[in-house]
Amino acid sequence: MTKKTQSKKELLLKLGTLKLKQYPVSRFKRWMISDDDPLWKRPKKDAIVNDFYVAAFEIWRGNLICRTFYVCQCWLSKEKITQVFEVKRQLAGCTKQLTKRLYNNMGIKVWRYDDYPFYRDKSSARWTVRNEGTFNLAIISSYYLQTINENWYMLNSEEGLFRLLRQTEYKYSGFEYSTFGYHEIFNYLLKYEKHHELEMVSKMGLDYLLNTCPREIQWKRKGLDFLGIDKRDIKLFRKIRPDSIKTFNEVKDYLYKFNIISISTYNHLLLVIRIIKENPYANLNLSKYTLDYFEKQNLSTYIVRDYYRFCEELGLPMNHANKYPDDMKTKHDELQDLITIKRSEKRDQDIITRVNNDLYKYRFTNSSMLITPANSTEDLVNESKELHHCVRTYDERYAKGETNIFLIRECKEPNRPFFTLELSKDKEIMQLRGEHNCSPSETVIDFVRQWAAKYKFTGACVGKEGAIYEMG
Structure with missing residues (x-):
């Protein structure tokens, strides 16, 4: 002590x-x-x-x-x-x-x-x-x-506090120039007790670094060297107010090369550097053209990442047209549709394999209704569209064998969605819902009971109370 x-x-x-x-x-x-x-x-x-x-x-x-x-x-x-x-x-x-x-x-x-x-x-x-x-x-x-x-x-008023401070040993602490709030004054003065250079940092408007990158400040160095910034770079540093001294030093050559002198353009540079690092398949170069392109597109990094990931999955060559499409968001949506088709083809193959190997034997009909397993993702999408529930989101689980989806139809209209049923892999009836998730009528429940009795299925809708779960 x-x-x-x-x-x-x-x-x-x-x-x-x-x-x-x-x-x-x-x-x-x-x-x-x-x-x-x-x-x-x-x-x-x-x-x-x-x-x-x-x-x-x-x-x-x-x-x-x-x-x-x-x-x-x-x-x-x-x-x-x-x-x-x-x-x-x-x-x-x-x-x-x-x-x-x-x-x-x-x-x-x-x-x-x-x-x-x-x-x-x-x-x-x-x-x-x-x-x-x-x-x-x-x-x-x-x-x-x-x-x-x-x-x-x-x-105390702001000026009143400053007047009091000038009557103490901390009159040259630089607190009045800092970004610290009133309630943080004693925390500030403790830091000043330890490092008198804080006065200079505050007068330069850089005291925010104490919060953003405190470990990067090297207080033991003399003069401005404790900041780890070259004297010739101080003016630019103050203009763009970076959150990290280390990051600034890593990209400062680009700052001068591309004449970046504002906070917004600096943050945009970091964004583009991040895009380049996260998307190696795109093989992008950091250039003025690349900076201007992504500024014009104004997209989230998630959209950009997904776009280049779609390009890689589809095996598209990274020529100029694919690297820098005129409208990346529109192109992203187009590729997403192609990816969906590609993936659904694989899922459809898995679904039809499951139907042919196991589920086909559970087809059933009586004089008024029939029940059959869904044969494709298109079946699920159509079921969702017509009945206004979310069975379409079950396609991946269905393809993987994690659940089973059956379609109930009236015999007089075999192609028109009527009710949808989910059967677990343990052969338990989980859901039975119609349009807008409506509950089944007694006629539908009786039909499902007949089907369940034949194949010894269990589930809530087999009982008197009917189905108790919704499709979503």
Whole structure:
């Protein structure tokens, strides 16, 4: 522990022994609800009506401190009560903090005043040093997640906070130039304590790198070398604001080659590089033409990836016309149809093999209806189209033998979809549905019972209650 760290800890302990000025309730009035607000409707028992936290920054012994107050408007003993309790004290540059009336609710830290009837935590009535560090005023921490606390405010204005900061040892910290929020100021100052170069980084508008790529910053180097960026590249770096120093250095030659000087064009370059890496079959070159082409197409990487994958599956040559179609989305859809046909041919072969080897023997008819296995994916698509259910999505499972699909027809109209039945591979009737997933009539159920009895099938629709599952 350094002398400075030890000194800060001693100051924090001293801060916990002091009775500092109490802010009057009127200082928090702007966030309170009025006496005639409908929220004050009197409840049957004591209850909180409105509560929030307010952070107030002050100077204490030349140090910046932050005091957090819990303000509560509630019904207590049949009276309207407004009370203010100080619940946290922080000292700039100190990794620990003081808390009071800390209530632990399922791992989430909240503050309640200790005489409130629902939260009687008498053990936390005095200031205690906590090891949580200087977690943000706006953050509620838990064991599993961090969420933004909406009901917190700041008593100081932006300029007021800056004026206070100028009265302390952190007057040259550069916080006013940073992208850090008010609630992150103590986290910022801790980083500044460790690396005074942060002032320069903030003034350059690059402090966001602390969040995007903190491990890429080499603080031990002198001058601007700690950023790992050549001096001649700083101006360009500031313009395009990359999320990664490493990535910038990897592609900077392309930045100068293609005159990329904005955030949007930089991100587009990274997108095109990603497309080239993810689609080796396309054999694309990184050129101005390629950049302009994908900018004009304005497609997601998923569409682009699928398009080149379709080209590879169909064995299309990667000439200019196939690499850069005039309308990639339209061409993608065309190839998708060809792929569907190609795949359905394979599935149809598997389906007809299953029908000929096993399912044909389950064909059945009586005087009014017939039942037969589906012979192709086209059968399933037509069934879905006419009956408005989703049996078409069962084609792959049917082809693989994971389930069985049978078509029920009226003998007078053998080509018109009537009802669809799913039979599991264990020979259990799973679904029996008609148009718009309607339930079968007694006539259809009787027919299915006859069929099931002949081949000793089981299933819900064999019983009196009829089918209980839908096609989708």
